Amino acid sequence: MDHSDEAPRAGDALLIVDVQNDFLPGGALAVPRGDEVVPVLNRWIARFREQGLPVIATRDWHPSGHCSFQSRGGPWPVHCVAGTAGADFAPGLELPKDTVVISKATEPDREAYSGFQGTDLARRLRTLGVRRLFVGGLATDYCVLETVRDALREGFDVVLLRDAVRAVDAHPGDGDRALREMERLGARLG
Ligand code: VGL
Ligand code: ZN
Numbered sequence: 001m002d003h004s005d006e007a008p009r010a011g012d013a014l015l016i017v018d019v020q021n022d023f024l025p026g027g028a029l030a031v032p033r034g035d036e037v038v039p040v041l042n043r044w045i046a047r048f049r050e051q052g053l054p055v056i057a058t059r060d061w062h063p064s065g066h067c068s069f070q071s072r073g074g075p076w077p078v079h080c081v082a083g084t085a086g087a088d089f090a091p092g093l094e095l096p097k098d099t100v101v102i103s104k105a106t107e108p109d110r111e112a113y114s115g116f117q118g119t120d121l122a123r124r125l126r127t128l129g130v131r132r133l134f135v136g137g138l139a140t141d142y143c144v145l146e147t148v149r150d151a152l153r154e155g156f157d158v159v160l161l162r163d164a165v166r167a168v169d170a171h172p173g174d175g176d177r178a179l180r181e182m183e184r185l186g187a188r189l190g
Contacts, residue, residue: 006134006159006190013054013130014044015151017115017137017144019093020059022079022086029079031139031166038092040164041136045094054128055096058115058137058147061087061103068111082106100124113146122154132157134190136164141174148182158187 008014022028024035048055060080068074080087082103089095102121105112112118125133133156135148144165151158160182167175183189 006188008048008051008053008134010053011129011131012048013056013125013128013133014048015115015133015135015137015147016041016045016055016057016093016095017135017147018058018060018080018139019090019137020080020086021088021090022060023138024090027079028077028086029168031168034138034166035090035092037136037138037164037166038090040161042092042094044134044136044161044164045096048134049096054100054130055098056100056102056121056124057089057093057095058102058104058119058121058143059087059089060143061106063106063108065108066105066111067109068105074111080105100128113143114150115143115147116150116154117146122150125156130156132159134159134161135187136161138166139175140165140167141170141178142168145178145182148187149185152186158182159190160187162189 023031061082068076069078102119115121169175
């Protein structure tokens, strides 16, 4: 892999989206090959750490009766209930101790695919002096897509780490369409 044209520098942050047990194979809402993002992201984490650049991790952090669950007429099985093992970050993900953790979709009656929605992520990034985000995680066609959409809307540049995302693909091609949509919106596919 050659990332020489996308070397992290001052003003950059790594944003890791929802790499949680329930989204990995064997989890409640398993993303096919979702586990494959972990070693790729670990290499990016190491690069950002080496340069003292911020690492941010979002997590889906639902109350037990969240509106997105099928029991409440939503599209998804119960997943990522706050405080459960399924909501833990993947054990193989080597998050630095000082990772900024952003919990989202914490309100029972509100869905939030984007890490910016209902959180202080934008403010935290501005406080850190971040201008560009390197984004990877799960899932390409839901939380990654909506997080990237909001990041661009908030004025951040985005490098979407293609090797570090995987899609649900509920409809075949959803992941590829999401990649094209992010590129159309102004994300760079790295
Ligand atoms: C997600 C479906 C439901 C995601 C979260 O992180 O992409 N997808 N909740
Ligand atoms: Zn969810």
